[in-house]
Amino acid sequence: MIKQPQPLPESHPLSRIRQFFQHGDLLWRAILVLISILVLALMLSIGWMLWQSSSNARTIFGLSFLLPTTDASWDPVNNLFQAWPFIYGTLLTSLVALLLALPVSLGIAIFLAELCPDWLRTPLNWLVELLAAVPSVVYGLWGLFVFLPMVVAPLGTNLAAVFGQIPLFAGPVTSSGASRLGAALVLSVMIIPTIAAISRDVLLAIPNSQREASLALGSTQWETIWQVLIPYGLSGILGAVILGLGRALGETMAVTMVIGNSIETSASLLRPGYTMASIIANEFAEAVTQLHSEALIEVGFVLFVMTLLLNMLARFLVWRVASRTPQEARV
Amino acid sequence: MNKKFFVVFAVLAIASMLLSACGAPATPAAPVAPEVQTQVVVQTQVVEKIVQVTPTADMSKPTDMPAGSVTVNGAGATFPAAVYADWAYAYQYVDPSVVINYQGIGSGGGKKAIVDGTVDFAGSDSLLADADYTNGKDLQMYPTLGGAVVLIYNIKLAKPLPTPAAGATAVTLPALVLDRQTLVDIFNSKITKWNDPAIVKLNSAWADYLPATDIVTVHRSDGSGTTEIFTKALASFSADWKAGGAQSVEWPKGNNVGGKGNAGVAASVINTPGAIGYVELNYALSNSLAYASLINQAGKTIVPNNASVQAAMAGAQFSDKMTATIVDSKDPAAYPIAGFTYLILHTTNMKDCVKAQKILEFWKWAETDPSAQSRVVKLGFSPLPAADSKLMLDGLSKVACNGAPVLK
């Protein structure tokens, strides 16, 4: 006869401890928390590292590093660094890319969410997503050897001929086509899938009652889309746009390959330039003086903060749409 | 819904037909290979392609280590990268136990890497600063070979060359000639058109062919010893050059673009009609690019080649750090933009003595083996003169590991 051990009463301190440790759940929870904290720490340490290792550059150049100037110097010989040309290049190419990509992406989103017959929807969704999957160096290769000479160079020459008086379109266009315009065009192709996919999801999340109400009042389908659905999902679409902008700001390889890598102070879209990401890609591995690498890291820090802010804004906007349409969502 | 779709599609079909009829630029035309658009190819010397590397038996030491046991990592200047890659490739037949990896990332990158200790050896044609000697305490530069920085150009002629009569040889233009002041003015953007009188005056044969198009100057976007040699030469040529001579300088504002590495500059010039850029001679030869002759200090027009670089190297005065600058030489036969390229090593505290030995054996082989040296000339570089070579080998023999000299 084996004597069964008497179970301890529930209230016994030892049993409390046993429950606490039961099945190793404490360990599991500890691992979960630890890893989650690690992910958090990773994000923070990226920011911290960039901030920390650019301290000299920050104290020496202060705000003049970032402020607009027409005569910026980036001079590793005399250790004088001002990042305005890169900030301008990044902002200009990204904004132009956004301007070009927005109507096309909205068109895609509307078509995919509202109009597309079912049999076509899946393949089209796939194709748009494949566009996002093409590696950025491949975009660069195609941009450099195909797109620049075939499209950008003639386009740039014509723009300069017609609008040459405006500083934004001042020539001369380099014959290879390497220019901020080329970078902006390639970027616009690259961010279309991002904006289109999120806008599509935003449109799909709008309750059907909105459509039905509008159609019942006699609106055409386009009027429904333009006057009801788009305003309804506006903040979500804005979020999509901002995420697209974030992607454009940080894009490195494709831009480095087509932008011409020249520290240009002219404002023209048709001239070669530099972006923040491409100056880091080109110079970081060979920045010899401490200050030079710190200046590059500071450029990285500015880029990090820009994308951080944009991401926060975008998430907030998308989240607002999501939280406003709780039950009725169509899909 | 469905009916509407038919209508929509009908509209679309018509619209897309219209669009394609307009010949949207997006329709791919016949694919164009990125071909050389240079109109004039003038150089006569062509790099002899290496068809096969034959193992040089005499140098190979019997080694009991299996093939590929030791990996040596080097990085730095793109200037000699063609030679180093070639040597590294050939050396696998000499001593299979070691794999030599040299990455052409730019002289600046090489110096940074050796100071930070991220590579075993570095290549650089730019000199180490005093601070680098302080940071990397036992660093030493050794000259390995010399070379010329040449000006490559891509000029779209104002009118086509006359077609030769049947049987006659094709009419060609001579190499473009530039003098020292003109060169500085071009890179200062003071001369901005190809048919500027200053250029025409030096090139009478070109008079009718130089176009009225803009000159695009192509420079290095990365820290580069090629840039250092070139800008030091410009600074020596004329007081008008204010940007100084260093591995990366602030280029005067103007119509210029940057390319990464010697290769990037060559690629930019190839792809940009109207461009002029500076690269190591090898990059011009191996791409059959036209390159300019320069008028040196003595007033002679000099074609960059082994002989004219040797003339410049002959006058080299080595400092106690085993470095010398040979731009703008007074020798009438010397090409004015020439320079040494250097190997950088840690002389006393290499951690792995086996690896240290493999590195030094490789460099000793490279400097002394006749087949290795002959390849230098074939690739468009210049081997060191005997005296400099001896200086370098003496230097290498002083390298120690754990207090004992590495080379026996």
Add this chain to the structure above:
Amino acid sequence: MSNYSEKIKAGYLRRLQGRKVINLLMLAVTFLATLMALIPLFWIVGYVIYMGAPSLNYDFFTQLPRPVGMEGGGVLHAVQGTIIVTVLAAVFAIPPGVVAAFYAARHPNTPLGVALRFSTDVLSGVPSIVVGLFAYALIVKPMGHYSGLAGGAALAIIMLPTIIRTTEEMLKLLPSNLREGSLALGAAEWKTSLSVLFPAAFSGIMTGFLLALARAMGETAPLLFTALGNERFNVNLIVTSGLKSKQNIGQITQRILDQPLDSLPLTLWKYASSPYPERVAQAWGVALVLMIFVLLLNITARLWLANRAKKLRG
């Protein structure tokens, strides 16, 4: 009076006509926009195949590069390097990613959960070049040399947010009775998570892995200052030499991971910006190989997901 209402009606009909035309026109424009966006895709894919196919042959995958000027040679080093850094990245990123996703899915509203999801979002937006800078400071500088290990770590940071987010979403999709049932049967929380929830969400999670893998495989920027490049990298040589000198697996692995290496995108970038026609031709070949890898991974992932959706529905 009737005349008046006729007029109104006629006006209304005219306007209606106009509105209908605008309607059709704009709907057509949206379709055209879709087509227009797809032109670059077909253009790129077609061009890469056209230019890249001629350089693909047996040597291309089995030979190391030769010095410029010599015929032939391949990109074996880059194929090996790509596989190594991507696998490394997966090994580094998947376990913590999945675990963090369990936390995010289970405790979405605790302060840590909110912070975790926020940092996931931020990480996914960090430019890849900045990740490269970070990996340089974190690994290359302290280790003292460039290495495949550092490259793998940099790519892991790129993969992590995608893995966390897709896993989290897949876990959230699971019906809650699955978890409750398991707990009610007395299984511990960790056991429920790993042997009930994880397998149930596996195919969805796998989709996330594959997409993250595809993205990491095509990245160049994080490798610039970490993996650097190595034209003479050859795993076969390292392994055979290691075996001959009686090194154990650990030592051999260390030798493989400890040195700089090349990946396909890195090689593509270097070759594309080189002036040598044969290198540029090879760059197109590399682009083709890379596209095939990436697109295959993507298509597999989508098929997997579609298949699973069908199963769930049926």
